[in-house]
Amino acid sequence: MSIATKSARKATVTTPSDREIRIERIFDAPRDRVWRAHTDPKLLAQWWGRGNKLVIEKYELERGGHWRFVEHSDQGVHGFEGRFREVTPQDRIVQTFEWDGMPGHTVVETLELQDLGDGRTRVVATSLFFTTEERDGMLQSGMEQGLDQSYEALDRLLATMR
Amino acid sequence: MSIATKSARKATVTTPSDREIRIERIFDAPRDRVWRAHTDPKLLAQWWGRGNKLVIEKYELERGGHWRFVEHSDQGVHGFEGRFREVTPQDRIVQTFEWDGMPGHTVVETLELQDLGDGRTRVVATSLFFTTEERDGMLQSGMEQGLDQSYEALDRLLATMR
Secondary structure (H helix, E strand, O other), X not given: OOOOXXXXXXXXXXXXXXXXXXXXXXXXXXHHHHXXXXXXXXXXXXXXXXXXXXXXXXXXXXXXXXXXXXXXXXXXXXXXXXXXXXXXXXXXXXXXXXXXXOOOOOEEEEEEEEEOOOOOEEEEEEEEEOOHHHHHHHHOOXXXXXXXXXXXXXXXXXXXXX | XXXXXXXXXXXXXXXXXXXXXXXXXXXXXXXXXXXXXXXXXXXXXXXXXXXXXXXXXXXXXXXXXEEEEEEEEOOEEEEEEEEEEEEEOOOEEEEEXXXXXXXXXXXXXEEEEEEOOOOOEEEEEEEEEOOHHHHHHHHOOOHHHXXXXXXXXXXXXXXXXX
């Protein structure tokens, strides 16, 4: 379950249960750099929206804090938002996610950064949906293509960071 | 699974699946009155918080709108919030719900009002949780007692409405 892209490195997308999607991807950068790219709003804005313009309206990175991003692309303006459940620096973020187009169809996203010890970092992102139908809707939405575009933008960003 | 109260009328609480709680309660008032008590912020504030002071910080009753209530009781100050998925006047509201104490542990609540045709209305409220553990936590939280207190306050409010 992965699609061909121009990049040599693709995310591995699997479905560990009937309400989950698991994404795994290795980045050529140490964990601290990958953490900063995931948690500094100025850096996040450069890759999260597939390289499109991303306006970060709110980003309160702490338990109970809220976040809201608005992506401006050729396909229109799309808002995304959620709330942080858990923030463990360098290691793990658990947060909710929903797209304005399907309000209240909340997803729980768990992000884990694993230091591979050789200057590389494995990112594992797991999404838990309320129902299988919502999970399948996400899989059929072009998610994998968008994901690869975002992660390629992240590759480029990481290469510029020190 | 129901507790004794001073009221003659108790809510019926059941668990139709391992991630759901279903609440059923009949009110001695026509459906329009019950709908207004559930959707007019000034009326909601009089019963939702078990009779305690309730500050309605946000109440955008439409698909995609947000809501946020803060209850002030002897046990402290507790915030609750969520977003509307669906609003069908007189009939049905689907919304998310979360308590500030467990941020991101979102619940989907479906409220249905059934006109019994004799001046009474049946309210059916179903909650869907991400996990069985979260569902069981809610059941063990004193939810039923709080529910009966809120619904008794609603009985009193409905008796004053025309």
